[in-house]
Amino acid sequence: RKIHANAEADSDVPLDPPKVEEKIGAVPHGLSTDSEVVKREAESMSRKTLRASAQKFEFQAEVSRLMDIIINSLYSNKDIFLRELISNASDALDKIRFLSLTDKEVLGEGDNTKLEIQIKLDKENKILSIRDRGVGMTKEDLIKNLGTIARSGTSAFVEKMQTSGDLNLIGQFGVGFYSVYLVADYVEVISKHNDDKQHVWESKADGAFAISEDEWNEPLGRGTEIRLHLRDEAQEYLDEYKLKELVKKYSEFINFPIHLWASKEVDEEVPADEDESNDDDDDTAESKSSEEEEEEEDKGEDEKKPKTKTIKKTTYEWELLNDVKAIWLRSPKEVTDEEYTKFYHSLAKDFADEKPLSWSHFNAEGDVEFKALLFVPPKAPHDLYESYYNSNKSNLKLFVRRVFISDEFDELLPKYLNFLKGLVDSDTLPLNVSREMLQHHSSLKTIKKKLIRKALDMIRKLAEEDPDESNDKSKKDVEESGDNNEKKGQYAKFWNEFGKSIKLGIIEDATNRNRLAKLLRFETTKSDGKLTSLDQYISRMKSGQKDIFYITGTSKEQLEKSPFLERLTKKNYEVIFFTDPVDEYLMQYLTEYEDTKFQNVSKEGLKIEKDSKDKELKESFKELTKWWKGALASHNVDDVKISNRLADSPCVVVTSKYGWTSNMERIMQSQTLSDANKQAYMRGKRVLEINPRHPIIKELRDRVVKDSEDESVKQTAQLIYQTALMESGFMLSDPQDFASRIYSSVKNSLKISPDATVEEEDDMEEAETVSSAEETESTTKTEEALVDDDVNDEL
Numbered sequence: 014r015k016i017h018a019n020a021e022a023d024s025d026v027p028l029d030p031p032k033v034e035e036k037i038g039a040v041p042h043g044l045s046t047d048s049e050v051v052k053r054e055a056e057s058m059s060r061k062t063l064r065a066s067a068q069k070f071e072f073q074a075e076v077s078r079l080m081d082i083i084i085n086s087l088y089s090n091k092d093i094f095l096r097e098l099i100s101n102a103s104d105a106l107d108k109i110r111f112l113s114l115t116d117k118e119v120l121g122e123g124d125n126t127k128l129e130i131q132i133k134l135d136k137e138n139k140i141l142s143i144r145d146r147g148v149g150m151t152k153e154d155l156i157k158n159l160g161t162i163a164r165s166g167t168s169a170f171v172e173k174m175q176t177s178g179d180l181n182l183i184g185q186f187g188v189g190f191y192s193v194y195l196v197a198d199y200v201e202v203i204s205k206h207n208d209d210k211q212h213v214w215e216s217k218a219d220g221a222f223a224i225s226e227d228e229w230n231e232p233l234g235r236g237t238e239i240r241l242h243l244r245d246e247a248q249e250y251l252d253e254y255k256l257k258e259l260v261k262k263y264s265e266f267i268n269f270p271i272h273l274w275a276s277k278e279v280d281e282e283v284p285a286d287e288d289e290s291n292d293d294d295d296d297t298a299e300s301k302s303s304e305e306e307e308e309e310e311d312k313g314e315d316e317k318k319p320k321t322k323t324i325k326k327t328t329y330e331w332e333l334l335n336d337v338k339a340i341w342l343r344s345p346k347e348v349t350d351e352e353y354t355k356f357y358h359s360l361a362k363d364f365a366d367e368k369p370l371s372w373s374h375f376n377a378e379g380d381v382e383f384k385a386l387l388f389v390p391p392k393a394p395h396d397l398y399e400s401y402y403n404s405n406k407s408n409l410k411l412f413v414r415r416v417f418i419s420d421e422f423d424e425l426l427p428k429y430l431n432f433l434k435g436l437v438d439s440d441t442l443p444l445n446v447s448r449e450m451l452q453h454h455s456s457l458k459t460i461k462k463k464l465i466r467k468a469l470d471m472i473r474k475l476a477e478e479d480p481d482e483s484n485d486k487s488k489k490d491v492e493e494s495g496d497n498n499e500k501k502g503q504y505a506k507f508w509n510e511f512g513k514s515i516k517l518g519i520i521e522d523a524t525n526r527n528r529l530a531k532l533l534r535f536e537t538t539k540s541d542g543k544l545t546s547l548d549q550y551i552s553r554m555k556s557g558q559k560d561i562f563y564i565t566g567t568s569k570e571q572l573e574k575s576p577f578l579e580r581l582t583k584k585n586y587e588v589i590f591f592t593d594p595v596d597e598y599l600m601q602y603l604t605e606y607e608d609t610k611f612q613n614v615s616k617e618g619l620k621i622e623k624d625s626k627d628k629e630l631k632e633s634f635k636e637l638t639k640w641w642k643g644a645l646a647s648h649n650v651d652d653v654k655i656s657n658r659l660a661d662s663p664c665v666v667v668t669s670k671y672g673w674t675s676n677m678e679r680i681m682q683s684q685t686l687s688d689a690n691k692q693a694y695m696r697g698k699r700v701l702e703i704n705p706r707h708p709i710i711k712e713l714r715d716r717v718v719k720d721s722e723d724e725s726v727k728q729t730a731q732l733i734y735q736t737a738l739m740e741s742g743f744m745l746s747d748p749q750d751f752a753s754r755i756y757s758s759v760k761n762s763l764k765i766s767p768d769a770t771v772e773e774e775d776d777m778e779e780a781e782t783v784s785s786a787e788e789t790e791s792t793t794k795t796e797e798a799l800v801d802d803d804v805n806d807e808l
């Protein structure tokens with residue numbers, strides 16, 4: 014047997030192989046209490062040097078940075094490490110339980126079949142151990158998982174730490190294990206996987222870790238034991254009460270039993286020793302209580318009965334700390350809001366102390382039976398829309414008859430609802446099939462359909478309960494519903510965090526498009542900085558208004574000044590502002606809402622009240638529109654028309670119904686991979702609309718009528734068109750041409766002759782400057798030559 018020793022102990026006398034001694038108290042199963050082993054370990058650990066014989070590795074750079082941050086953190090809530098370790102243990106247990114569904118053998122026999130977590134304190138050596146009988150880690154797993162492969166969340170977390178410093182979020186970034194270094198300066202991970210021998214991982218978080226085949230610890234059978242050698246300032250974690258309290262607080266919803274090796278004072282009857290029973294000064298733990306003495310006095314005469322005494326004795330036993338009944342199996346009526354909130358925190362690993370915005374706990378019956386609990390988180394995760402289309406990340410956990418199956422089942426919810434957290438526990442799905450087969454099970458479709466419905470209902474209710482959302486009619490009802498204040502503003506909060514997901518839903522989910530459209534919120538020309546819904550918009554529509562008007566652009570401030578809104582605002586029509594780039598795509602899919610069509614006010618086809626003089630005006634501007642259309646033919650302008658949307662501007666450029674708006678053109682141009690050919694194709698036809706009441710347009714008409722060949726009229730018309738193009742949000746294809754036209758117009762207004770030229774630079778001065786420069790150069794050269802001469806002289 015290989016003798017284990019640490020670096021400094023190399024020269025020590027070889028130690029005897031460990032003998033398993035009698036265990037303290039009744040230990041049915043669990044961590045080794047072999048005192049010899051512990052003693053030898055303590056000796057080795059006290060030096061806190063990595064084992065010399067172990068294979069050494071360096072942490073991946075990002076992991077090392079993360080550990081530095083954790084070690085040096087002044088973060089006061091160090092308790093979180095326990096929650097992270099228990100959560101990892103529970104995950105490992107879930108994994109082995111899942112494997113055992115298709116292969117019973119993996120669980121082994123005896124104590125190995127007990128899927129549980131055990132916590133043990135070694136006060137003397139200041140070691141806190143957490144052990145699970147989970148899947149365990151092979152040597153390779155240890156190397157990869159605990160050090161050499163940085164998780165995708167590692168750098169995101171490091172970055173976050175530098176700005177916010179809130180370590181509480183560590184679990185959400187998939188690097189929870191490293192939180193052990195908040196309380197320990199030396200950590201050992203002993204692990205046994207079915208496919209490998211038992212190994213020990215150890216590190217002092219100083220950039221390196223070591224792995225050795227474990228030939229000295231008690232065999233774990235299967236699973237992982239994490240030994241934390243606590244820092245001096247973290248000795249509080251050796252206190253049983255503290256640990257019990259922490260487990261209750263953080264790990265209440267773990268689905269496996271968590272046991273603590275807890276001490277217990279028990280009374281024990283032992284034969285009384287004559288001398289001792291007379292000794293009044295007995296101050297040992299084995300003292301008699303006064304009642305016992307009285308009792309003994311009463312029975313004093315009964316000489317035949319052997320004398321006994323009661324002593325207090327400390328024994329140890331595994332104490333169960335949690336109730337493993339799953340919350341989702343309970344009736345929703347029995348579960349309190351506080352319990353739901355706590356459950357959300359543990360499920361989502363979101364311990365930021367905020368309540369989820371909403372939840373839905375329900376039981377689906379019928380062909381497919383399942384229970385589900387869905388939560389709307391209070392905040393969107395940092396990476397919600399990163400690689401939205403490429404990731405399969407779902408936040409729903411799937412259980413089959415209480416057994417955790419997977420949290421990577423993207424068949425349960427469509428992508429746009431990936432922001433929800435929660436779980437589904439189905440009684441209908443089969444247990445003993447592979448994950449792949451389950452993925453194709455017909456019941457999943459039904460589950461998915463019901464989940465979407467319930468999720469959308471939950472979001473709708475979030476709006477209904479929000480007093481800020483209600484219009485006056487229903488305001489009273491909501492106000493009477495009590496917890497008003499708490500719900501106030503909750504939908505706006507939801508919308509700010511997850512609004513984009515609802516929009517993506519409208520694009521992707523044709524079946525639920527109308528339901529999702531009900532959840533849309535936006536600002537409008539009349540919403541006064543608040544959010545409005547389509548229903549509210551429709552309820553405010555003017556009589557005779559046929560379409561829902563909207564406009565797209567980069568910001569509300571920019572849109573408010575748009576010439577497209579001039580007449581609509583004047584006539585008191587409400588127009589929706591869509592300012593998110595996704596809105597352009599959204600509106601390609603959302604063409605109508607409850608039989609009312611949408612109309613982009615910067616596109617062709619806008620119908621508002623007719624002007625009685627329409628025909629007359631058309632006729633009177635016929636010559637100008639015809640002339641201008643001809644002049645703009647080479648500029649991709651399809652037509653020149655009398656406008657019904659302008660009030661104060663002379664003209665505007667609108668796009669054809671299916672062509673891109675100026676906003677969409679801008680979005681497409683900013684995409685690196687966009688295709689130039691497609692851009693040209695999709696640009697669509699443009700129409701120049703003129704305001705027949707505008708003095709500029711009226712004057713232009715008169716000039717064209719007078720002399721359609723007048724060069725200056727042509728120039729002015731071109732300048733007006735370019736200005737309108739810009740004001741309508743388009744980018745000019747030839748900004749220099751526009752600039753030079755502006756300057757000629759400026760010249761004109763300053764009454765400068767069009768032939769006036771730019772003053773030439775003074776040639777003389779330039780010549781002088783050149784010659785003085787030459788002079789300087791020659792002086793320098795002379796000096797150089799002199800120096801050279803000096804050198805020559807010296808030589």
Ligand SMILES: Nc1ncnc2c1ncn2[C@@H]1O[C@H](COP(=O)(O)OP(=O)(O)OP(=O)(O)O)[C@@H](O)[C@H]1O
Pocket residue numbers: 097100101102104105145147148149150158159183184185186187188189190191236237362
């Ligand atoms: N007790 C354990 N048993 C088996 N594997 C474990 C155990 N603890 C950690 N691991 C492995 O190490 C990996 C890293 O753990 P870590 O806690 O840093 O991240 P995580 O568990 O993936 O995410 P989170 O921090 O959200 O729990 C885990 O994914 C798992 O593969």
